[in-house]
Amino acid sequence: DIHLTQSPSFLSASVGDRVTITCRASQGITTYLAWYQQKPGKAPKLLIYAASTLESGVPSRFSGSGSGTEFTLTISSLQPEDFATYFCQQLKSYPQVTFAQGTKVEMK
């Protein structure tokens, strides 16, 4: 099984901050990785797929990078609507795709 570890689990930040979340895979997954955003009581939303491709309609302040075992999601300037929980997902082992435990971004 491919295991994903996100860090940090919790992050306190202010509006305007640059925020970086890391996702590490237990083995190489090339670029078969996605990032999702989930707000309380809402369904997750796809932000990034194929490690760095921005989903249609997602603001350009979101970006993804990485390959192999280490990936990052960056929010260049945190906005009030970005306070949420973020999950990465690996697809290398499809159909048994897995998600990481998530990073909650809270207001400082």
Place this chain on the structure above:
Amino acid sequence: QVHLVESGGGVVQPGGSLRLSCEASGFSITDYAMSWVRQAPGKGLEWVAFVRDDGGDKYYADSLKGRLTVSRDTSKNTLYLQMNSLRAEDTAVYHCVKAKGSRHYYAYYFDTWGQGALVTVSS
């Protein structure tokens, strides 16, 4: 507008069964792969079941295999998840999700999610 609406959740006793429904609108489930993803209270996301656009391939999470059956009614553009021998650890919100495509990795990038159906397994 692409939309997914789940129904059929509720409280069920351990060992019981439940069938969830997912009505899709704005697209045809015969054009995209579909999955079910669950989220236990306060926990992360767990993929549980998949069906390809042509209905030919169906896959299940190893931890749940044998207890789940995914099916669909294309005339109603509706997806179903039959869950049997339910356990307390199956308590979760079950989301119906649409993939970006139907083949290879695009079948597993989930670009549309329903709000979910809450399943509570408790005596």
